[in-house]
Amino acid sequence: MKYAFLLALLLGGISASAATTAACATCHAAQARTHGATGMANALEDVRTCDILKSHPKLVFQEGSYHYEITRDGNASQYQVSDGKQTLRVPIGWAFGLGSAGQTYVFQINGRYFESRVSYYKALNGLDLTVGAQSTVPSNLEEAAGHALDKEAARACFNCHATHASVDRKLDLSAMVPGVQCERCHGSAQAHLAGFRNGQPHVGAMRQLSKMSTDETSEFCGQCHRTWSQVATNGPHGINNIRFQPYRLTNSKCYDVDDARIRCTACHDPHREVVAEPASYDAKCQACHAAVKAGAKKCPVSASNCAGCHMPRLELLGSHNLFTDHQIRIVKKNEPYPN
The missing domain is CATH 2.40.128 (Lipocalin)
Known part of the structure; x- marks a missing residue:
């Protein structure tokens, strides 16, 4: 029944790109249920x-x-x-x-x-x-x-704000789907869906962000959120780069390319809206800092609201918004913004 529905979507009157996004939801219902309301899906x-x-x-x-x-x-x-x-x-x-x-x-x-x-x-x-x-x-x-x-x-x-917005590295909006949808991150689903149509659902495996290393994740997300090398080479410098999370995160002392606990997706589920409450990230921080370990110190001040102290929210001039600084650090009063 599920495969028949997929086929009906693909052969129906809606665009191939939109049909693909809808088809993904038939098997990945949990992700689709929350993703549609996110800022990424509506970028x-x-x-x-x-x-x-x-x-x-x-x-x-x-x-x-x-x-x-x-x-x-x-x-x-x-x-x-x-x-x-x-x-x-x-x-x-x-x-x-x-x-x-x-x-x-x-x-x-x-x-x-x-x-x-x-x-x-x-x-x-x-x-x-x-x-x-x-x-x-x-x-x-x-x-x-x-x-x-x-x-x-x-x-x-x-x-960076839509899916299928270019063809052969040229802007082409004819098949564009607004927002960051499934194929924007996971790659083309055509071979994967063809496998379903042919009764071979495991054919055409798609990109899995969960399988990426920490550094690969930073580079992947940095395609739109800016990589370390992009900002280090071309700027912007000073507080203007607070918006570019992979760059700021990579500058953190605790950033480790071999540790999956510090990668983007360790804290953020791309299928859900970003959680704004700093205390909700405490468990992520405590995964490393709950006890004294090599390279990770136990905080002598508190075991809660870690991000509130170590990832301050700062206002970018003219943005009318507070951005979380992803350069994790011990913040000192009146210190200059660390670039």
């Missing part, structure tokens, strides 16, 4: 169904001489910037980010993708400059609208 939203845009029919923001408006019109949203003399108005193409912290918009001008200069922030329930835009001064209306993305930057953005 890219269709404007037609975007809750933030639907619930905010008009958003306004003023920055210097530039006036910004995002307005809702049916199932579409329009992005507008005016300098008092001229107005540029374009339809929003995609909403990047679920909005648990913020949401940035992407649109096209003359066939080129732009990142909106203003973003929605949950803490404000409104608009402010997109992170990074504070250091720029627009010289014309197009620059005031947003940051123009070259082809590689546009491809990278969609690749």
